[in-house]
Amino acid sequence: MAKAFTNLMNDRAAAEREKAGASGSPDAGGEGQIVRRMKVETRKLNFFYGPSQALFDISVQIPEKSVTALIGPSGCGKSTFLRTLNRMNDIVEGARHTGEILLEGINIDGPEIDVVALRKRVGMVFQKSTPFPKSIFENVAFGPRLTGVSDRRELEEIVSTCLKRAALWEEVKNRLTDSAMALSGGQQQRLCIARALATNPDVLLMDEPASALDPASTSRIEDLIFELKENYTIIIVTHNMQQAARVSDMTAFFYQGHLVEMGQTQQLFTKPREKHTEDYITGRFG
Amino acid sequence: MISPADMNPPTSTVVNNELRQALTRKSAVRPAEVAFSFLCKSAAWSSLGILCVLVGSVMWKSWGYLDWQFLTSFDSQRPELAGIWAGLLGTTWMIFLTFLTAIPIGVGAAVYLEEYARDVWFVRFIRINLSNLAGVPSIVYGILGLTVFVRMFDLFAREAIVARLTGHIVEAVVILGVEIPLPLGTTLAAGALTMSLLILPVIIVATQEALRAIPPSLRHASLALGATRWQTVRYQVIPAAVPGIMTGIILSISRVIGETAPLIVVGAVGFARFAPGKIGSLSDLAHHPGGLLEAPFGKYTVMPVQIFNWVGQARQEFQGVAAAGILVLLGLLMLMNGVAIIIRNRYQKKLRW
Amino acid sequence: MVESLVNSPDTSETPPPVLKLHRQFSLARLRESIVEWGMFLCSSLSILVTAAILFVLLIETVIPFGGVKPFFGHVSLWEFFTETRWTPTFSDKHFGVLPLVCGTMLVALIGALVGLPLGILSAIYLSEYARPKTRSIIKPILEILSGMPTVVYGYFALIFVTPYIVQPLFHSFLGWEVDSTNALSAGIVMGIMIMPMVCSLSEDAIRAVPRSLREAGYALGSTKYDVSLKVVVPAALSGIVAAFLLAMARAIGETMLVAIAAGNNPKLTINPLKSIQTMTTFIVNTSKGDTPSGTIEYQSLYAVALCLFVITFTMNVISHAVMRRFREVYH
Numbered sequence: 010m011a012k013a014f015t016n017l018m019n020d021r022a023a024a025e026r027e028k029a030g031a032s033g034s035p036d037a038g039g040e041g042q043i044v045r046r047m048k049v050e051t052r053k054l055n056f057f058y059g060p061s062q063a064l065f066d067i068s069v070q071i072p073e074k075s076v077t078a079l080i081g082p083s084g085c086g087k088s089t090f091l092r093t094l095n096r097m098n099d100i101v102e103g104a105r106h107t108g109e110i111l112l113e114g115i116n117i118d119g120p121e122i123d124v125v126a127l128r129k130r131v132g133m134v135f136q137k138s139t140p141f142p143k144s145i146f147e148n149v150a151f152g153p154r155l156t157g158v159s160d161r162r163e164l165e166e167i168v169s170t171c172l173k174r175a176a177l178w179e180e181v182k183n184r185l186t187d188s189a190m191a192l193s194g195g196q197q198q199r200l201c202i203a204r205a206l207a208t209n210p211d212v213l214l215m216d217e218p219a220s221a222l223d224p225a226s227t228s229r230i231e232d233l234i235f236e237l238k239e240n241y242t243i244i245i246v247t248h249n250m251q252q253a254a255r256v257s258d259m260t261a262f263f264y265q266g267h268l269v270e271m272g273q274t275q276q277l278f279t280k281p282r283e284k285h286t287e288d289y290i291t292g293r294f295g
Numbered sequence: 296m297i298s299p300a301d302m303n304p305p306t307s308t309v310v311n312n313e314l315r316q317a318l319t320r321k322s323a324v325r326p327a328e329v330a331f332s333f334l335c336k337s338a339a340w341s342s343l344g345i346l347c348v349l350v351g352s353v354m355w356k357s358w359g360y361l362d363w364q365f366l367t368s369f370d371s372q373r374p375e376l377a378g379i380w381a382g383l384l385g386t387t388w389m390i391f392l393t394f395l396t397a398i399p400i401g402v403g404a405a406v407y408l409e410e411y412a413r414d415v416w417f418v419r420f421i422r423i424n425l426s427n428l429a430g431v432p433s434i435v436y437g438i439l440g441l442t443v444f445v446r447m448f449d450l451f452a453r454e455a456i457v458a459r460l461t462g463h464i465v466e467a468v469v470i471l472g473v474e475i476p477l478p479l480g481t482t483l484a485a486g487a488l489t490m491s492l493l494i495l496p497v498i499i500v501a502t503q504e505a506l507r508a509i510p511p512s513l514r515h516a517s518l519a520l521g522a523t524r525w526q527t528v529r530y531q532v533i534p535a536a537v538p539g540i541m542t543g544i545i546l547s548i549s550r551v552i553g554e555t556a557p558l559i560v561v562g563a564v565g566f567a568r569f570a571p572g573k574i575g576s577l578s579d580l581a582h583h584p585g586g587l588l589e590a591p592f593g594k595y596t597v598m599p600v601q602i603f604n605w606v607g608q609a610r611q612e613f614q615g616v617a618a619a620g621i622l623v624l625l626g627l628l629m630l631m632n633g634v635a636i637i638i639r640n641r642y643q644k645k646l647r648w
Numbered sequence: 649m650v651e652s653l654v655n656s657p658d659t660s661e662t663p664p665p666v667l668k669l670h671r672q673f674s675l676a677r678l679r680e681s682i683v684e685w686g687m688f689l690c691s692s693l694s695i696l697v698t699a700a701i702l703f704v705l706l707i708e709t710v711i712p713f714g715g716v717k718p719f720f721g722h723v724s725l726w727e728f729f730t731e732t733r734w735t736p737t738f739s740d741k742h743f744g745v746l747p748l749v750c751g752t753m754l755v756a757l758i759g760a761l762v763g764l765p766l767g768i769l770s771a772i773y774l775s776e777y778a779r780p781k782t783r784s785i786i787k788p789i790l791e792i793l794s795g796m797p798t799v800v801y802g803y804f805a806l807i808f809v810t811p812y813i814v815q816p817l818f819h820s821f822l823g824w825e826v827d828s829t830n831a832l833s834a835g836i837v838m839g840i841m842i843m844p845m846v847c848s849l850s851e852d853a854i855r856a857v858p859r860s861l862r863e864a865g866y867a868l869g870s871t872k873y874d875v876s877l878k879v880v881v882p883a884a885l886s887g888i889v890a891a892f893l894l895a896m897a898r899a900i901g902e903t904m905l906v907a908i909a910a911g912n913n914p915k916l917t918i919n920p921l922k923s924i925q926t927m928t929t930f931i932v933n934t935s936k937g938d939t940p941s942g943t944i945e946y947q948s949l950y951a952v953a954l955c956l957f958v959i960t961f962t963m964n965v966i967s968h969a970v971m972r973r974f975r976e977v978y979h
Contacts, residue, residue: 097519102414115669123671129521130669139516142535151530152520201516208521328873335777338769342789345840352808353800403690411684412691423968425694430894430964431957432901434928435701438953441935442704448713449941492697499694523676525683546795553797556903556928560935599799599904606803606908614807621800628795 046113048073048212048242049094054108056089056266058101063089065266067108071259073211076234076243078253078274081263082289087246090263091214094244095131096124112212129156132205136217138197140189145181148189148200152208167207175203176233195226199233206241213237215245219252231256250290254278262286350625357618365619369568369575370601374612377605379620380575381567382598385483386552386627388571388590389597392487393494393551398544400491401498402533408499409506410514410528429496437560440489445561447478473588481562483571484591489561490554494547501543505536538642545635549628555599565604567596598624705957708950719947728951734914734925736948737934743948745955747914751924752956755835755910756899758920762839763899764892767846768881774847775854776876794844802908805837810909818921825921829911832920838905842895849894853887854880856978886974893967897960903928927956 049071056064064086071077079087089098096117098104110117117127129152141148149168150158158164168185172178177199181192189200198218205213215234219227234243234256247253253260254274261271262285270283281287360374368378412418442448451457451465458464467476479485509532517527533540559565572590574580580587598620605617671677707713709720720728723743731744770790774783810826810833819826857880865875881888911923912933930952939946 095519097515100515100518112669117669121671122669125521125523126669127521128519133519135512135516135519137512139512141513141516141531151517151522155520155522155526204516204520325871325873328871331873331877332777335769335773338766339773339778339782339786341766342770342786342793342843346789346793348808349796349800349804352804356807400690400693403687404693405691407684407687407691411687418691421691421694424698426968427961427964428694428698430897430901430960431701432903432928432960434901434903434931435705435953435957435960437935438931438950439697439701439704442708443700446941448707495694495697499691523680525680549795553795553799555797555799556907556932559932565936599797602799602803603904603908606799606806617803618807621803624797625800628797632795 046073047071048113049244050109050111050114051090051093052109052111054090054093054106054110056086056093056098056106057104059103063266064093064106067268069261069268069271071242071244073242074238074240075258076238076245076256077259077261078257079244079246079261079263080248080250080253080289081269083248085263086266087261087263088216091216091244091246092133094212094214095128095133097128097133099124129208130210131212131214132208132210133214134198134201134205134216134218136220138194138201138221140192140197140200142188142190144186145189145192145200146185149204149207152204156208168203171203171206172200174206174237175199176229176236177203193226195222195229198222198226198230202230202233202237210241212242212244215243217246217248220248227252250278262289264289353618353621353625356615357622358615360615360619361622365616366623369570370566370596371568374610374616377613377616379598379601379623381570381596382601382620383623384570384575385563385567385595385597388483388595389487389490389558390548390551392483392591393490394544394548396488397491397494397498397547401495402502402540404495405499405502405506406528406533409503410532411524425496425499429500433493433554434556434560436489436493437557439492440485440557440561444479444485444488445481449478451477473592475592479592481564481594482592483595486558486561486563486595486597487591489557490551493554493557494550497547497550498544501547502536502540505539505543506532508539509535538638542635542639545631545638548631552624552627552631553599555597555603558597558600559603562594563600564594564596565600565607567594567601569594571595598627701957705950705954708947709954716942719944719951722944722947723951732916734930736945741944743951745927745952747916748925748927748930748952749955750916750918751831751910751914752900752906752926752928754831754918754920754924755838755906755926756896758832758835759838759842759899760892760896762836763842763846763895764839766839767843767891767895768850768888770843770847771850771854772876772881775851776872776880790844790847793840794848796841798841798902798904799908801837801841802834802905805833805905805909809833809836814921827911827921827923829909829923830921831910831924834906834910835920837909838899838902841902841905842899845898846891846895849891850884850888853884853891853974856887856975857883858978884974886970886977890967890971890974893963893970897963897967900963901928901956901960903932907932927952931956 047070050069052068054064054067055062056067067090079091081087092098093106093110094112098106106118112127112131116122141151143151146164146168149171150164153164153167158167169178169182172181177196180196181187181200189197192200198221202213202218219230222230231252234245237243238258245253245257257274259271260274260277262269262277262281262283264285270277270281270286272282277286278290281290364376365378366383367380368376369381370379371377408418408421412421449455453464465477467474469475475484476482479488513531513535514527517531518524522530569575570579571593572586572588573583574586574590602617602620602624605613605620707718709718712718712721728743728745730746731742732746733742733744734747735742770786774786778786806829810828810830813836814830814833815826818824818832861879861883862875865879870879906926907929910926910929912925912929913923914925914930915922917924931949934945934949939949
């Protein structure tokens with residue numbers, strides 16, 4: 010199983026490289042020459058916390074194997090939007106929504122959808138690093154264990170693969186049994202990314218993953234995001250516009266629960282179509 | 296901006312004597328104020344005085360009675376031979392059996408209320424009911440245990456429902472070779488069941504608090520990895536909450552150790568010259584291991600009931616025996632609290648959120 | 649407004665992997681719901697316990713069960729509450745609960761007179777005056793006192809308070825007759841017993857008073873005395889009242905202390921130096937002897953227990969309602 014898992018990952022990466030090579034431009038930010046499937050899509054998504062509406066008619070299409078940044082002032086609904094994509098909002102009492110959320114064309118709201126299976130496919134990394142109070146190994150092994158992997162060898166393989174992918178392996182390979190709480194903030198966050206990778210998702214949601222980190226750790230995380238997009242569809246909420254500009258292919262600007270503008274990052278930052286967007290990215294408010 | 300130099304010099308040099316006087320005058324100390332703060336202080340410190348007098352008087356009374364012989368002997372009609380061994384064994388059994396039933400149910404209930412329950416009227420009702428149950432006098436639990444466990448509503452009595460339905464009088468059932476009397480009668484099991492109902496609210500509330508101390512981010516992280524609710528609770532939340540739950544449980548052990556009235560009502564024996572299941576020593580255990588299974592269905596005593604019995608004796612010497620018993624009881628309580636504190640401190644260092 | 653930059657349909661060479669998101673029946677899913685139901689039943693047990701208490705108390709007193717005439721079928725409510733003698737075990741039986749209620753209230757009131765001022769003053773001291781170090785000494789002492797088994801308090805009242813405080817004061821000094829078990833000693837020690845509870849509940853209430861209120865008081869030039877007595881305590885009053893009610897309920901339901909120190913003599917008196925009997929003492933002493941079920945002596949246990957339950961439960965409910973109201977004000 011672990012073999013299959015690693016192979017799958019490598020295959021995916023290879024296919025991706027091939028495709029990128031064939032189309033002649035590895036730059037995903039180019040003018041739309043790369044043809045990609047839509048991974049995540051929402052149609053007319055409205056979201057409510059009890060009586061108050063948090064999102065209004067959000068329709069987006071997010072292509073696979075790209076990085077999409079969600080920006081906007083705090084309270085604009087970008088985190089809420091992110092959390093609807095793996096139905097983490099289910100656990101908030103009084104939360105409900107209308108409209109459709111599609112993962113590869115499948116409506117993830119249907120009564121026949123298993124939310125647990127969904128969350129294994131759509132991983133999530135939180136703003137505050139949330140290592141479990143266990144060893145580094147057990148943190149990463151938690152997801153595979155849930156799916157019934159119990160063979161020590163397989164687990165070891167998965168753990169090392171994921172830690173390597175999260176660029177943490179070299180730092181922790183000799184102390185996998187140490188408590189994860191002893192890691193530094195940046196390491197903890199990369200551990201959380203490794204942990205999310207271990208359930209073999211294809212979409213990764215990141216809710217301000219670097220906002221609590223120092224600049225050096227932040228840049229490591231950003232590098233990591235850049236590497237990960239070879240294999241994963243990444244959606245990242247960020248406060249930091251430079252960060253959005255650095256890591257993302259596409260950017261969506263949220264304001265007061267509305268999606269104001271979405272487009273290629275380069276275009277959105279240089280030639281925004283909307284006045285609001287321009288005001289925000291030039292720092293006139295927010 | 297006005298710099299200090301721009302300010303009008305003459306006004307600042309004129310000392311406002313009236314103001315200076317007002318600010319420097321020691322306001323008159325009101326006697327009521329002094330008296331009040333003294334009252335508050337002495338009320339708070341009186342607790343220390345009371346504790347000292349209480350423990351001191353018990354120690355003084357116990358002089359000459361608390362010795363090794365007292366700890367290891369059964370009760371006796373002669374004060375110098377009386378001992379608390381039966382009570383110690385009974386209390387140990389009581390703690391064990393009470394928690395055997397109370398911990399799974401209490402923790403389960405708390406986990407449901409904290410991790411699963413939605414805010415619906417039924418759940419609110421359970422919460423309110425819990426806080427009211429905690430205030431029900433323990434003796435009422437005794438009456439409950441007397442009816443439900445000791446007598447079992449007299450269902451098994453002559454000419455009662457069971458006898459009429461089955462055609463003969465049922466006195467016991469045998470499960471796995473252990474004879475369980477029906478109704479339970481004044482057995483250790485009946486006492487322990489009564490006691491577990493009594494401490495259930497305590498355990499539930501303590502566990503709820505321990506669970507509430509676990510940050511939601513831990514649950515979210517686990518759920519986001521595709522863990523189900525139960526997997527999240529089982530593998531993340533409960534392990535993280537174990538120190539808190541343990542502390543709560545050990546503190547409720549103190550309650551079990553000291554609780555007396557309901558056990559008297561459900562028939563704990565005051566004067567006992569026997570050990571539960573006839574296991575009074577390690578060699579008894581070696582000769583008669585089956586006693587471990589018989590003990591819950593036999594008669595018993597516990598320390599505070601023994602103490603109550605001694606206090607009620609006519610001979611003055613028994614007051615000293617009672618005092619010795621109290622010291623043993625207090626020693627056991629101190630031990631439990633010490634363990635609770637150690638667990639709390641140890642895990643607090645390990646786990647930082 | 650939203651424009652997707654990639655609008656070509658799916659043209660990638662590899663067919664999309666099949667998403668398996670559908671719910672399937674599985675043992676794991678079954679286990680999930682069994683666990684949830686099991687835990688739901690655990691928490692419902694608390695309601696079952698309350699119901700069982702009521703049921704048990706009512707079948708022996710009000711509802712005829714198994715063909716046995718209940719207690720109030722033999723004794724009228726009128727007799728129960730107006731008769732002044734309580735002699736269920738004598739051949740000349742009288743079932744007037746008043747002496748027991750009166751004895752209970754006498755001890756509880758003395759307890760409140762001692763415990764309430766002690767507890768509230770300590771709470772004010774701990775929250776307004778005491779330094780953290782002092783708090784860290786006094787709090788554990790209060791915890792020890794509140795965890796003390798009540799047999800110990802009873803013993804203390806019997807062998808220390810009565811012979812060394814009450815008797816010297818009232819008998820040797822004033823010349824009044826003092827019984828060796830009496831309501832006064834039991835009441836004083838009851839006050840000591842409820843003091844930690846009053847203190848910690850009042851302290852919670854006092855601490856819930858927002859700092860802004862205190863600061864407003866100090867800003868007006870008030871002293872600590874003024875602020876604590878005229879600002880903080882009035883603001884925390886309903887919390888303190890709730891604490892008082894809970895403590896009274898505890899005192900009324902307390903058994904071992906009064907069984908040891910207050911006596912076993914159901915007598916309608918307000919003389920605290922006399923030996924009396926409380927409701928709880930009656931229950932614990934009567935059930936100790938093996939009273940056969942079905943007899944009126946046995947049923948009288950339940951009648952008294954019902955009376956006790958109703959009194960304490962009412963006080964608890966009121967106190968929790970007051971406390972909830974109080975919390976709503978400040979949260």
